[in-house]
Amino acid sequence: MTIDEVRQIILNILADIAPDEDISSIDDNTKLRDQIDLDSMDFLDIVMELRKRFNIEVPEKDYEHLATMAGCVSYLTPLLKDRPLAS
Amino acid sequence: MNKPPNKPPRDWLKGVLSAYDTVVIGSGLAGMTSANLLAKMGHKVLLAEHHYNMGGMATWFKRKGGHIMDISLHGFPCGMIKTLRKYWTQDISQRVVQLKNVRFDNPQFSVNTSFDKIDFTHILRERFGIMKEVIDEFFVTARGMNFYDDLVMTTRELFEKFFPGRTDVWRFLMEPITYANGSTLDDPALTYGIVFSNFMDKGVFTYQGGTDHLIKEMKQELLRNGVDIRTHCMVEKIYVDDKTVQGVRINGQDIQCRSVLSNSNLLTTIEQLTGEEHFDPEFIEEVKKVRLNNSSCQVYMGIKKGETVPHVGDLLFSSEADEYCTDKILSKDITSRTFSFYYPEIRPGTNRYSIVSSTNARYQDWANLSESQYRHDKRVLEQNTLDALEKYVPGIRKKVDHVEASTPKTFKRYTLHPSGTSFGTKFEGLKVSRDLPNQINGLFHAGSVGIIMSGWLGAANYGVIVANETDKFLRQLSPNLVTASA
Protein backbone atom coordinates (compact mmCIF):
# COMPACT_ATOMS: atom_id res chain seq x y z
CA MET A 1 0.00 0.00 0.00
CA THR A 2 1.20 3.48 -0.78
CA ILE A 3 1.11 6.43 1.55
CA ASP A 4 -1.88 7.83 -0.32
CA GLU A 5 -3.74 4.55 -0.01
CA VAL A 6 -3.07 4.43 3.71
CA ARG A 7 -4.32 7.99 4.07
CA GLN A 8 -7.45 7.08 2.14
CA ILE A 9 -8.09 4.11 4.40
CA ILE A 10 -7.94 6.31 7.48
CA LEU A 11 -10.31 8.76 5.81
CA ASN A 12 -12.72 5.89 5.10
CA ILE A 13 -12.61 4.80 8.72
CA LEU A 14 -13.17 8.36 9.94
CA ALA A 15 -16.09 8.78 7.53
CA ASP A 16 -17.77 5.74 9.11
CA ILE A 17 -17.15 6.98 12.63
CA ALA A 18 -18.11 10.60 12.07
CA PRO A 19 -20.49 10.72 9.11
CA ASP A 20 -21.65 14.25 9.88
CA GLU A 21 -18.18 15.73 9.72
CA ASP A 22 -16.47 17.21 6.70
CA ILE A 23 -13.36 15.09 6.48
CA SER A 24 -12.28 16.21 3.03
CA SER A 25 -10.55 19.29 4.43
CA ILE A 26 -8.60 17.58 7.20
CA ASP A 27 -5.23 19.16 7.80
CA ASP A 28 -2.61 16.45 8.25
CA ASN A 29 -0.61 18.20 10.90
CA THR A 30 -3.37 19.45 13.19
CA LYS A 31 -4.83 17.17 15.84
CA LEU A 32 -7.82 15.26 14.49
CA ARG A 33 -9.65 16.02 17.71
CA ASP A 34 -9.39 19.76 17.06
CA GLN A 35 -10.85 19.42 13.58
CA ILE A 36 -13.64 16.94 13.99
CA ASP A 37 -15.71 15.93 16.97
CA LEU A 38 -13.90 12.78 18.15
CA ASP A 39 -14.01 11.38 21.67
CA SER A 40 -12.10 8.54 23.27
CA MET A 41 -14.70 6.01 22.11
CA ASP A 42 -14.07 7.16 18.52
CA PHE A 43 -10.35 6.55 18.86
CA LEU A 44 -11.16 3.08 20.20
CA ASP A 45 -13.23 2.56 17.04
CA ILE A 46 -10.22 3.42 14.87
CA VAL A 47 -8.16 0.84 16.74
CA MET A 48 -10.91 -1.78 16.39
CA GLU A 49 -11.33 -1.10 12.67
CA LEU A 50 -7.60 -1.45 12.04
CA ARG A 51 -7.61 -4.78 13.81
CA LYS A 52 -10.72 -5.94 12.02
CA ARG A 53 -9.65 -4.91 8.53
CA PHE A 54 -5.89 -5.51 8.65
CA ASN A 55 -5.09 -7.47 11.78
CA ILE A 56 -3.03 -4.56 13.03
CA GLU A 57 -2.81 -4.25 16.77
CA VAL A 58 -2.15 -0.74 18.04
CA PRO A 59 -1.04 -1.08 21.66
CA GLU A 60 -2.38 1.50 24.07
CA LYS A 61 1.01 3.15 24.43
CA ASP A 62 0.99 3.92 20.71
CA TYR A 63 -2.43 5.61 20.65
CA GLU A 64 -0.68 8.98 20.69
CA HIS A 65 0.60 8.30 17.17
CA LEU A 66 -2.98 8.41 15.95
CA ALA A 67 -3.56 11.97 17.11
CA THR A 68 -2.94 13.57 13.69
CA MET A 69 -3.42 12.36 10.15
CA ALA A 70 0.32 12.66 9.51
CA GLY A 71 0.95 10.61 12.66
CA CYS A 72 -1.50 7.92 11.52
CA VAL A 73 0.08 7.69 8.10
CA SER A 74 3.66 7.47 9.32
CA TYR A 75 2.73 4.95 12.02
CA LEU A 76 0.62 2.73 9.78
CA THR A 77 2.44 2.86 6.45
CA PRO A 78 5.30 0.53 7.55
CA LEU A 79 2.73 -1.89 8.96
CA LEU A 80 0.67 -1.88 5.77
CA LYS A 81 3.32 -1.43 3.09
CA ASP A 82 3.44 -5.10 2.09
CA ARG A 83 -0.31 -5.43 1.91
CA PRO A 84 -2.15 -5.07 -1.33
CA LEU A 85 -5.09 -2.74 -1.13
CA ALA A 86 -7.84 -5.16 -0.09
CA SER A 87 -10.47 -5.79 -2.71
CA MET B 1 -58.12 -30.13 28.31
CA ASN B 2 -55.89 -32.96 29.35
CA LYS B 3 -52.29 -31.95 29.29
CA PRO B 4 -50.06 -34.86 28.44
CA PRO B 5 -48.57 -36.08 31.67
CA ASN B 6 -44.89 -35.41 32.26
CA LYS B 7 -44.57 -33.25 29.20
CA PRO B 8 -40.82 -32.68 28.97
CA PRO B 9 -39.85 -29.10 29.73
CA ARG B 10 -38.96 -27.05 26.67
CA ASP B 11 -35.30 -27.31 25.76
CA TRP B 12 -34.18 -23.69 25.51
CA LEU B 13 -30.77 -24.83 24.28
CA LYS B 14 -32.10 -26.90 21.40
CA GLY B 15 -29.72 -26.76 18.45
CA VAL B 16 -26.98 -25.00 20.38
CA LEU B 17 -23.42 -25.51 19.11
CA SER B 18 -20.92 -27.47 21.14
CA ALA B 19 -18.45 -24.57 21.17
CA TYR B 20 -18.37 -20.79 20.76
CA ASP B 21 -15.71 -18.11 20.57
CA THR B 22 -17.53 -16.14 23.25
CA VAL B 23 -20.38 -16.79 25.60
CA VAL B 24 -21.94 -13.53 26.76
CA ILE B 25 -23.71 -13.99 30.09
CA GLY B 26 -26.67 -11.65 30.33
CA SER B 27 -28.48 -9.39 27.89
CA GLY B 28 -28.26 -6.03 29.64
CA LEU B 29 -27.19 -3.10 27.47
CA ALA B 30 -23.52 -3.95 28.04
CA GLY B 31 -24.02 -7.63 27.22
CA MET B 32 -26.09 -6.98 24.11
CA THR B 33 -23.76 -4.28 22.80
CA SER B 34 -20.67 -6.43 23.22
CA ALA B 35 -22.39 -9.47 21.72
CA ASN B 36 -23.38 -7.41 18.70
CA LEU B 37 -19.89 -6.05 18.18
CA LEU B 38 -18.14 -9.38 18.62
CA ALA B 39 -20.49 -11.00 16.13
CA LYS B 40 -19.84 -8.20 13.65
CA MET B 41 -16.12 -8.79 14.11
CA GLY B 42 -16.61 -12.35 12.96
CA HIS B 43 -16.77 -14.32 16.18
CA LYS B 44 -19.26 -17.03 17.06
CA VAL B 45 -21.27 -15.62 19.94
CA LEU B 46 -23.80 -17.19 22.28
CA LEU B 47 -25.85 -14.72 24.32
CA ALA B 48 -27.46 -16.40 27.34
CA GLU B 49 -30.14 -14.64 29.38
CA HIS B 50 -31.94 -16.25 32.30
CA HIS B 51 -35.06 -14.09 31.96
CA TYR B 52 -37.64 -14.47 29.20
CA ASN B 53 -37.04 -10.88 28.09
CA MET B 54 -33.81 -9.27 27.02
CA GLY B 55 -32.57 -5.86 28.16
CA GLY B 56 -31.74 -6.47 31.82
CA MET B 57 -32.65 -3.30 33.66
CA ALA B 58 -33.46 -1.64 30.33
CA THR B 59 -36.87 -3.24 30.42
CA TRP B 60 -40.62 -2.76 30.45
CA PHE B 61 -43.76 -4.65 31.32
CA LYS B 62 -47.32 -4.72 30.11
CA ARG B 63 -50.51 -4.78 32.16
CA LYS B 64 -54.21 -5.24 31.43
CA GLY B 65 -55.87 -2.15 30.06
CA GLY B 66 -53.16 -1.53 27.48
CA HIS B 67 -50.55 -0.26 29.93
CA ILE B 68 -46.87 -0.37 29.09
CA MET B 69 -44.47 0.64 31.86
CA ASP B 70 -40.83 1.58 31.30
CA ILE B 71 -38.40 0.82 34.11
CA SER B 72 -35.23 2.74 33.35
CA LEU B 73 -36.20 5.08 30.53
CA HIS B 74 -36.11 8.31 32.54
CA GLY B 75 -33.41 9.87 30.47
CA PHE B 76 -29.86 9.46 29.26
CA PRO B 77 -27.15 11.78 27.92
CA CYS B 78 -26.90 12.91 24.30
CA GLY B 79 -23.90 10.63 23.75
CA MET B 80 -26.34 7.74 23.47
CA ILE B 81 -27.23 8.90 19.94
CA LYS B 82 -23.69 8.32 18.76
CA THR B 83 -23.37 5.05 20.64
CA LEU B 84 -26.58 3.72 19.13
CA ARG B 85 -25.54 4.79 15.67
CA LYS B 86 -22.04 3.36 15.81
CA TYR B 87 -22.68 0.09 17.60
CA TRP B 88 -26.31 -0.53 16.63
CA THR B 89 -28.12 1.04 13.72
CA GLN B 90 -28.85 4.42 12.22
CA ASP B 91 -32.59 3.73 12.57
CA ILE B 92 -32.31 3.08 16.28
CA SER B 93 -30.22 6.20 16.88
CA GLN B 94 -32.70 8.39 15.01
CA ARG B 95 -35.38 7.66 17.58
CA VAL B 96 -33.58 9.49 20.33
CA VAL B 97 -35.35 12.72 21.27
CA GLN B 98 -34.68 15.39 23.86
CA LEU B 99 -36.71 15.89 27.03
CA LYS B 100 -37.45 19.59 27.13
CA ASN B 101 -38.81 20.14 30.59
CA VAL B 102 -36.99 18.96 33.67
CA ARG B 103 -38.36 20.27 36.96
CA PHE B 104 -37.14 20.58 40.50
CA ASP B 105 -39.54 21.14 43.35
CA ASN B 106 -38.35 21.15 46.94
CA PRO B 107 -38.40 23.40 50.02
CA GLN B 108 -35.29 25.23 48.77
CA PHE B 109 -36.35 26.01 45.21
CA SER B 110 -38.71 25.32 42.35
CA VAL B 111 -37.11 25.46 38.93
CA ASN B 112 -37.76 24.39 35.33
CA THR B 113 -34.82 23.64 33.07
CA SER B 114 -33.81 22.07 29.77
CA PHE B 115 -30.95 20.54 31.77
CA ASP B 116 -28.04 21.65 29.65
CA LYS B 117 -25.02 23.82 30.23
CA ILE B 118 -26.49 27.03 28.86
CA ASP B 119 -29.64 26.81 30.91
CA PHE B 120 -27.83 25.66 34.04
CA THR B 121 -25.43 28.58 33.75
CA HIS B 122 -28.37 30.93 33.40
CA ILE B 123 -30.19 29.48 36.41
CA LEU B 124 -27.07 29.42 38.57
CA ARG B 125 -26.60 33.13 37.83
CA GLU B 126 -30.14 34.40 37.94
CA ARG B 127 -31.77 32.12 40.48
CA PHE B 128 -28.85 31.28 42.74
CA GLY B 129 -26.78 34.44 42.27
CA ILE B 130 -23.52 32.70 41.45
CA MET B 131 -20.89 34.69 39.57
CA LYS B 132 -20.38 33.81 35.92
CA GLU B 133 -16.63 33.20 36.39
CA VAL B 134 -17.28 30.69 39.16
CA ILE B 135 -19.86 28.82 37.09
CA ASP B 136 -17.61 28.70 34.05
CA GLU B 137 -14.69 27.45 36.08
CA PHE B 138 -16.89 24.82 37.70
CA PHE B 139 -17.97 23.52 34.30
CA VAL B 140 -14.40 23.49 33.04
CA THR B 141 -13.26 21.62 36.15
CA ALA B 142 -16.09 19.06 35.91
CA ARG B 143 -15.46 18.55 32.20
CA GLY B 144 -11.71 18.25 32.64
CA MET B 145 -11.96 15.39 35.09
CA ASN B 146 -10.97 12.09 33.68
CA PHE B 147 -10.18 8.61 34.67
CA TYR B 148 -6.55 9.33 35.43
CA ASP B 149 -7.28 12.09 37.91
CA ASP B 150 -6.38 11.59 41.48
CA LEU B 151 -9.23 10.16 43.45
CA VAL B 152 -8.71 12.03 46.65
CA MET B 153 -11.23 14.79 46.10
CA THR B 154 -14.85 13.95 46.85
CA THR B 155 -17.85 15.57 45.25
CA ARG B 156 -18.58 17.27 48.58
CA GLU B 157 -15.11 18.87 48.49
CA LEU B 158 -15.63 19.91 44.89
CA PHE B 159 -18.88 21.66 45.81
CA GLU B 160 -17.37 23.11 48.97
CA LYS B 161 -14.61 24.62 46.85
CA PHE B 162 -16.87 26.26 44.29
CA PHE B 163 -20.08 26.90 46.24
CA PRO B 164 -19.16 26.94 49.93
CA GLY B 165 -22.16 26.49 52.21
CA ARG B 166 -24.61 26.72 49.31
CA THR B 167 -26.58 23.57 49.99
CA ASP B 168 -29.27 24.76 47.61
CA VAL B 169 -26.76 24.82 44.75
CA TRP B 170 -25.38 21.44 45.81
CA ARG B 171 -28.86 20.03 45.63
CA PHE B 172 -29.48 21.51 42.21
CA LEU B 173 -26.26 20.01 40.90
CA MET B 174 -26.33 16.71 42.76
CA GLU B 175 -29.89 15.43 43.14
CA PRO B 176 -30.35 14.36 39.50
CA ILE B 177 -26.98 12.61 39.46
CA THR B 178 -27.84 10.73 42.64
CA TYR B 179 -30.92 9.43 40.88
CA ALA B 180 -28.98 8.71 37.72
CA ASN B 181 -26.33 6.52 39.31
CA GLY B 182 -26.73 6.31 43.07
CA SER B 183 -23.64 8.38 43.76
CA THR B 184 -23.32 10.54 46.86
CA LEU B 185 -21.33 13.56 48.01
CA ASP B 186 -18.72 11.19 49.39
CA ASP B 187 -17.91 9.45 46.10
CA PRO B 188 -14.87 10.57 44.07
CA ALA B 189 -15.49 13.94 42.43
CA LEU B 190 -14.37 12.57 39.10
CA THR B 191 -17.36 10.22 38.97
CA TYR B 192 -19.56 13.25 39.41
CA GLY B 193 -17.59 15.30 36.90
CA ILE B 194 -17.80 12.73 34.14
CA VAL B 195 -21.49 11.94 34.49
CA PHE B 196 -22.58 15.55 35.07
CA SER B 197 -20.62 16.71 32.02
CA ASN B 198 -22.15 13.98 29.89
CA PHE B 199 -25.62 15.27 30.68
CA MET B 200 -24.66 18.94 30.51
CA ASP B 201 -23.26 18.46 27.04
CA LYS B 202 -26.69 18.82 25.46
CA GLY B 203 -29.40 17.83 27.93
CA VAL B 204 -31.45 14.74 28.76
CA PHE B 205 -32.73 12.42 26.06
CA THR B 206 -35.20 9.58 25.70
CA TYR B 207 -36.10 6.93 23.16
CA GLN B 208 -39.20 7.37 21.08
CA GLY B 209 -40.96 4.04 20.81
CA GLY B 210 -40.28 3.02 24.38
CA THR B 211 -37.94 0.43 25.85
CA ASP B 212 -39.86 -2.44 24.25
CA HIS B 213 -39.25 -1.01 20.79
CA LEU B 214 -35.56 -0.44 21.46
CA ILE B 215 -34.92 -3.93 22.76
CA LYS B 216 -36.86 -5.55 19.93
CA GLU B 217 -34.82 -3.59 17.38
CA MET B 218 -31.63 -4.61 19.12
CA LYS B 219 -32.70 -8.22 19.11
CA GLN B 220 -33.31 -8.10 15.36
CA GLU B 221 -29.88 -6.60 14.80
CA LEU B 222 -28.22 -9.26 16.96
CA LEU B 223 -29.94 -11.96 14.92
CA ARG B 224 -28.91 -10.31 11.65
CA ASN B 225 -25.32 -10.36 12.82
CA GLY B 226 -25.54 -14.03 13.70
CA VAL B 227 -25.65 -13.97 17.49
CA ASP B 228 -27.16 -17.14 18.94
CA ILE B 229 -29.65 -15.69 21.45
CA ARG B 230 -31.00 -17.90 24.20
CA THR B 231 -33.47 -16.65 26.76
CA HIS B 232 -34.60 -18.74 29.77
CA CYS B 233 -30.97 -19.80 29.94
CA MET B 234 -29.25 -19.50 33.30
CA VAL B 235 -25.48 -19.64 33.24
CA GLU B 236 -24.64 -21.63 36.34
CA LYS B 237 -20.88 -22.00 36.09
CA ILE B 238 -17.86 -20.69 34.25
CA TYR B 239 -15.31 -23.49 33.86
CA VAL B 240 -11.70 -22.50 34.37
CA ASP B 241 -8.67 -24.73 34.09
CA ASP B 242 -5.07 -23.70 34.23
CA LYS B 243 -6.08 -20.05 34.63
CA THR B 244 -7.93 -20.20 31.31
CA VAL B 245 -11.64 -20.19 30.46
CA GLN B 246 -12.81 -23.56 29.14
CA GLY B 247 -16.57 -23.25 28.93
CA VAL B 248 -19.81 -22.70 30.79
CA ARG B 249 -22.69 -24.68 32.18
CA ILE B 250 -26.08 -23.43 31.07
CA ASN B 251 -29.31 -25.03 32.33
CA GLY B 252 -27.26 -28.07 33.31
CA GLN B 253 -25.58 -28.40 29.93
CA ASP B 254 -21.85 -27.89 29.29
CA ILE B 255 -20.81 -25.69 26.40
CA GLN B 256 -17.23 -24.99 25.41
CA CYS B 257 -15.95 -21.51 24.70
CA ARG B 258 -12.69 -19.67 24.34
CA SER B 259 -13.85 -16.62 26.22
CA VAL B 260 -16.63 -15.50 28.51
CA LEU B 261 -17.90 -11.95 28.64
CA SER B 262 -20.03 -11.68 31.75
CA ASN B 263 -22.71 -9.03 32.01
CA SER B 264 -23.82 -10.65 35.23
CA ASN B 265 -22.99 -8.71 38.37
CA LEU B 266 -19.24 -8.31 38.92
CA LEU B 267 -19.21 -9.97 42.35
CA THR B 268 -21.48 -12.79 41.22
CA THR B 269 -19.19 -13.42 38.25
CA ILE B 270 -16.14 -13.77 40.47
CA GLU B 271 -17.50 -15.38 43.61
CA GLN B 272 -20.24 -17.62 42.31
CA LEU B 273 -19.92 -18.27 38.60
CA THR B 274 -16.13 -18.66 38.54
CA GLY B 275 -15.15 -19.37 42.13
CA GLU B 276 -12.64 -17.50 44.30
CA GLU B 277 -10.19 -20.41 44.19
CA HIS B 278 -9.26 -19.52 40.63
CA PHE B 279 -8.00 -16.04 41.50
CA ASP B 280 -4.92 -14.75 43.30
CA PRO B 281 -5.56 -14.11 46.99
CA GLU B 282 -4.46 -10.46 46.62
CA PHE B 283 -7.03 -10.01 43.89
CA ILE B 284 -9.75 -11.51 46.06
CA GLU B 285 -8.78 -9.05 48.78
CA GLU B 286 -9.57 -6.23 46.34
CA VAL B 287 -12.81 -7.95 45.38
CA LYS B 288 -13.88 -8.02 49.03
CA LYS B 289 -13.51 -4.26 49.21
CA VAL B 290 -15.93 -3.63 46.35
CA ARG B 291 -19.12 -1.98 47.58
CA LEU B 292 -22.38 -2.50 45.75
CA ASN B 293 -24.41 0.52 44.83
CA ASN B 294 -27.91 1.08 46.18
CA SER B 295 -31.15 -0.29 44.76
CA SER B 296 -34.49 1.32 43.92
CA CYS B 297 -38.20 1.35 44.55
CA GLN B 298 -40.63 2.34 41.85
CA VAL B 299 -44.34 2.96 41.60
CA TYR B 300 -45.90 2.52 38.17
CA MET B 301 -49.14 4.37 37.50
CA GLY B 302 -51.13 3.59 34.38
CA ILE B 303 -53.56 6.27 33.21
CA LYS B 304 -57.00 5.08 32.06
CA LYS B 305 -57.69 4.88 28.37
CA GLY B 306 -59.14 8.19 27.25
CA GLU B 307 -57.81 10.11 30.26
CA THR B 308 -55.06 12.68 29.85
CA VAL B 309 -52.38 14.27 32.00
CA PRO B 310 -51.55 17.95 31.52
CA HIS B 311 -47.96 18.72 30.56
CA VAL B 312 -46.42 19.13 33.98
CA GLY B 313 -42.88 18.24 32.89
CA ASP B 314 -40.98 15.20 31.65
CA LEU B 315 -38.84 14.58 34.68
CA LEU B 316 -39.66 16.00 38.06
CA PHE B 317 -37.25 15.84 40.98
CA SER B 318 -39.51 16.39 43.93
CA SER B 319 -38.53 16.39 47.57
CA GLU B 320 -39.99 17.34 50.90
CA ALA B 321 -36.62 17.16 52.65
CA ASP B 322 -35.14 20.46 53.86
CA GLU B 323 -31.81 19.83 52.22
CA TYR B 324 -30.12 17.33 49.94
CA CYS B 325 -29.16 14.37 52.09
CA THR B 326 -28.11 10.92 50.87
CA ASP B 327 -29.49 9.17 53.91
CA LYS B 328 -32.87 10.75 53.46
CA ILE B 329 -32.89 9.88 49.77
CA LEU B 330 -32.23 6.24 50.61
CA SER B 331 -34.59 6.07 53.57
CA LYS B 332 -37.64 3.82 53.45
CA ASP B 333 -39.45 6.77 54.90
CA ILE B 334 -39.59 8.47 51.53
CA THR B 335 -39.33 12.23 51.15
CA SER B 336 -37.75 12.43 47.69
CA ARG B 337 -39.08 11.05 44.43
CA THR B 338 -38.32 11.38 40.76
CA PHE B 339 -41.43 11.34 38.64
CA SER B 340 -41.17 10.42 34.99
CA PHE B 341 -44.15 11.44 32.93
CA TYR B 342 -44.68 9.45 29.74
CA TYR B 343 -46.91 11.31 27.30
CA PRO B 344 -48.32 9.79 24.11
CA GLU B 345 -45.34 11.13 22.13
CA ILE B 346 -43.13 8.49 23.69
CA ARG B 347 -45.09 5.79 21.84
CA PRO B 348 -46.58 7.68 18.93
CA GLY B 349 -49.98 6.43 17.91
CA THR B 350 -50.94 4.90 21.23
CA ASN B 351 -52.39 8.00 22.86
CA ARG B 352 -51.61 6.64 26.32
CA TYR B 353 -50.03 8.12 29.42
CA SER B 354 -48.17 6.62 32.32
CA ILE B 355 -46.24 7.97 35.29
CA VAL B 356 -43.39 6.24 37.09
CA SER B 357 -42.08 7.35 40.45
CA SER B 358 -38.56 6.26 41.37
CA THR B 359 -36.68 6.44 44.63
CA ASN B 360 -33.29 5.13 45.64
CA ALA B 361 -33.60 2.38 48.24
CA ARG B 362 -31.70 -0.06 50.42
CA TYR B 363 -32.11 -3.79 49.99
CA GLN B 364 -31.97 -4.47 53.73
CA ASP B 365 -35.03 -2.32 54.34
CA TRP B 366 -37.11 -4.67 52.21
CA ALA B 367 -35.38 -8.05 52.31
CA ASN B 368 -36.37 -9.36 55.71
CA LEU B 369 -40.04 -8.46 56.00
CA SER B 370 -42.71 -11.10 56.44
CA GLU B 371 -44.77 -11.75 53.33
CA SER B 372 -47.73 -9.82 54.74
CA GLN B 373 -45.58 -6.93 55.94
CA TYR B 374 -43.90 -6.74 52.53
CA ARG B 375 -47.28 -6.57 50.79
CA HIS B 376 -48.50 -3.99 53.25
CA ASP B 377 -45.43 -1.81 52.85
CA LYS B 378 -45.77 -1.93 49.09
CA ARG B 379 -49.39 -0.75 49.36
CA VAL B 380 -48.27 2.10 51.63
CA LEU B 381 -45.59 3.04 49.10
CA GLU B 382 -48.19 3.13 46.32
CA GLN B 383 -50.65 5.24 48.32
CA ASN B 384 -48.03 7.71 49.54
CA THR B 385 -46.80 8.14 46.01
CA LEU B 386 -50.30 8.93 44.75
CA ASP B 387 -50.66 11.45 47.58
CA ALA B 388 -47.41 13.13 46.61
CA LEU B 389 -48.38 13.18 42.94
CA GLU B 390 -51.72 14.85 43.71
CA LYS B 391 -49.84 18.14 44.14
CA TYR B 392 -48.70 18.04 40.50
CA VAL B 393 -51.59 16.20 38.87
CA PRO B 394 -54.77 17.08 40.76
CA GLY B 395 -57.33 14.27 40.68
CA ILE B 396 -54.66 11.66 39.92
CA ARG B 397 -56.55 8.91 41.73
CA LYS B 398 -59.45 9.29 39.33
CA LYS B 399 -57.14 9.11 36.34
CA VAL B 400 -55.23 5.94 37.16
CA ASP B 401 -56.54 2.44 36.77
CA HIS B 402 -53.36 0.53 37.45
CA VAL B 403 -50.91 1.08 40.30
CA GLU B 404 -48.09 -1.26 41.15
CA ALA B 405 -44.83 -1.04 43.10
CA SER B 406 -41.43 -2.68 42.77
CA THR B 407 -38.78 -2.91 45.45
CA PRO B 408 -35.10 -3.90 45.69
CA LYS B 409 -36.36 -7.50 45.92
CA THR B 410 -38.04 -7.14 42.55
CA PHE B 411 -34.85 -5.88 40.91
CA LYS B 412 -32.89 -8.72 42.44
CA ARG B 413 -35.32 -11.32 41.17
CA TYR B 414 -35.27 -10.15 37.58
CA THR B 415 -31.63 -9.19 37.11
CA LEU B 416 -30.00 -11.45 39.73
CA HIS B 417 -27.96 -8.53 41.05
CA PRO B 418 -27.01 -9.09 44.70
CA SER B 419 -29.04 -6.74 46.88
CA GLY B 420 -30.90 -5.69 43.75
CA THR B 421 -28.27 -3.05 43.02
CA SER B 422 -29.55 -0.64 40.38
CA PHE B 423 -26.22 0.86 39.43
CA GLY B 424 -23.61 -1.86 39.84
CA THR B 425 -20.75 -1.03 42.16
CA LYS B 426 -18.99 1.95 43.64
CA PHE B 427 -15.85 3.29 41.99
CA GLU B 428 -13.45 0.54 43.12
CA GLY B 429 -15.44 -2.04 41.11
CA LEU B 430 -14.13 -0.68 37.82
CA LYS B 431 -10.52 -1.68 38.49
CA VAL B 432 -11.56 -5.17 39.55
CA SER B 433 -13.68 -5.53 36.44
CA ARG B 434 -10.81 -4.37 34.20
CA ASP B 435 -8.34 -6.71 35.94
CA LEU B 436 -10.37 -9.86 35.44
CA PRO B 437 -8.65 -10.94 32.19
CA ASN B 438 -5.24 -10.55 33.87
CA GLN B 439 -6.37 -13.14 36.39
CA ILE B 440 -8.00 -15.62 34.05
CA ASN B 441 -7.32 -15.85 30.32
CA GLY B 442 -10.48 -15.23 28.39
CA LEU B 443 -12.60 -13.98 31.29
CA PHE B 444 -14.10 -10.54 30.78
CA HIS B 445 -16.73 -8.48 32.58
CA ALA B 446 -18.85 -5.66 31.19
CA GLY B 447 -21.77 -4.08 32.96
CA SER B 448 -22.48 -1.23 35.28
CA VAL B 449 -19.52 -0.72 37.55
CA GLY B 450 -17.60 2.13 39.06
CA ILE B 451 -20.43 4.70 38.79
CA ILE B 452 -19.07 6.06 35.49
CA MET B 453 -19.76 2.87 33.58
CA SER B 454 -23.39 2.70 34.61
CA GLY B 455 -26.62 3.97 33.16
CA TRP B 456 -27.65 3.18 29.60
CA LEU B 457 -24.76 5.08 28.04
CA GLY B 458 -22.10 3.93 30.46
CA ALA B 459 -23.14 0.28 30.27
CA ALA B 460 -23.35 0.27 26.46
CA ASN B 461 -20.00 2.02 26.05
CA TYR B 462 -18.37 -0.28 28.56
CA GLY B 463 -19.69 -3.17 26.49
CA VAL B 464 -17.78 -1.72 23.52
CA ILE B 465 -14.58 -1.24 25.49
CA VAL B 466 -14.65 -4.82 26.74
CA ALA B 467 -15.68 -6.24 23.36
CA ASN B 468 -12.50 -4.63 22.03
CA GLU B 469 -10.43 -6.45 24.66
CA THR B 470 -12.21 -9.71 23.92
CA ASP B 471 -11.65 -9.33 20.19
CA LYS B 472 -7.97 -8.66 20.79
CA PHE B 473 -7.76 -11.82 22.92
CA LEU B 474 -9.56 -13.99 20.36
CA ARG B 475 -7.42 -12.75 17.50
CA GLN B 476 -4.28 -13.66 19.38
CA LEU B 477 -5.65 -17.21 19.41
CA SER B 478 -6.44 -17.16 15.68
CA PRO B 479 -4.08 -14.68 14.08
CA ASN B 480 -5.41 -15.05 10.57
CA LEU B 481 -8.93 -13.85 11.14
CA VAL B 482 -9.66 -10.86 8.95
CA THR B 483 -13.30 -9.95 8.97
CA ALA B 484 -14.07 -7.34 6.40
CA SER B 485 -12.18 -5.93 3.52
CA ALA B 486 -11.64 -2.23 3.44
Ligand SMILES: Cc1cc2nc3c(=O)[nH]c(=O)nc-3n(C[C@H](O)[C@H](O)[C@H](O)COP(=O)(O)OP(=O)(O)OC[C@H]3O[C@@H](n4cnc5c(N)ncnc54)[C@H](O)[C@@H]3O)c2cc1C
Ligand atom coordinates in the same frame (compact mmCIF):
# COMPACT_ATOMS: atom_id res chain seq x y z
C1 LIG C 1 -35.12 1.85 38.60
C2 LIG C 1 -33.98 2.16 37.69
C3 LIG C 1 -34.02 3.29 36.92
C4 LIG C 1 -32.98 3.59 36.05
N1 LIG C 1 -33.07 4.70 35.25
C5 LIG C 1 -32.11 4.95 34.34
C6 LIG C 1 -32.25 6.04 33.43
O1 LIG C 1 -33.22 6.76 33.42
N2 LIG C 1 -31.24 6.28 32.56
C7 LIG C 1 -30.13 5.50 32.51
O2 LIG C 1 -29.26 5.76 31.69
N3 LIG C 1 -29.98 4.45 33.35
C8 LIG C 1 -30.95 4.16 34.26
N4 LIG C 1 -30.82 3.09 35.11
C9 LIG C 1 -29.58 2.31 35.07
C10 LIG C 1 -29.51 1.43 33.84
O3 LIG C 1 -30.75 0.82 33.61
C11 LIG C 1 -28.45 0.38 34.05
O4 LIG C 1 -27.23 0.98 34.45
C12 LIG C 1 -28.14 -0.44 32.79
O5 LIG C 1 -29.33 -0.81 32.14
C13 LIG C 1 -27.35 -1.63 33.21
O6 LIG C 1 -26.97 -2.42 32.14
P1 LIG C 1 -25.98 -3.61 32.34
O7 LIG C 1 -25.49 -4.00 31.01
O8 LIG C 1 -24.99 -3.30 33.37
O9 LIG C 1 -26.77 -4.87 32.84
P2 LIG C 1 -28.14 -5.24 33.54
O10 LIG C 1 -29.23 -4.42 33.01
O11 LIG C 1 -27.92 -5.34 34.98
O12 LIG C 1 -28.34 -6.71 32.93
C14 LIG C 1 -27.66 -7.84 33.33
C15 LIG C 1 -28.35 -9.01 32.65
O13 LIG C 1 -27.67 -10.21 32.96
C16 LIG C 1 -28.63 -11.23 33.23
N5 LIG C 1 -27.96 -12.24 34.04
C17 LIG C 1 -27.31 -12.04 35.23
N6 LIG C 1 -26.79 -13.19 35.66
C18 LIG C 1 -27.09 -14.15 34.74
C19 LIG C 1 -26.80 -15.55 34.64
N7 LIG C 1 -26.08 -16.19 35.55
N8 LIG C 1 -27.27 -16.21 33.55
C20 LIG C 1 -27.99 -15.57 32.60
N9 LIG C 1 -28.29 -14.24 32.66
C21 LIG C 1 -27.85 -13.55 33.72
C22 LIG C 1 -29.74 -10.50 33.92
O14 LIG C 1 -30.94 -11.21 33.87
C23 LIG C 1 -29.80 -9.21 33.10
O15 LIG C 1 -30.62 -9.34 31.98
C24 LIG C 1 -31.85 2.76 35.98
C25 LIG C 1 -31.81 1.60 36.76
C26 LIG C 1 -32.87 1.29 37.60
C27 LIG C 1 -32.83 0.04 38.39
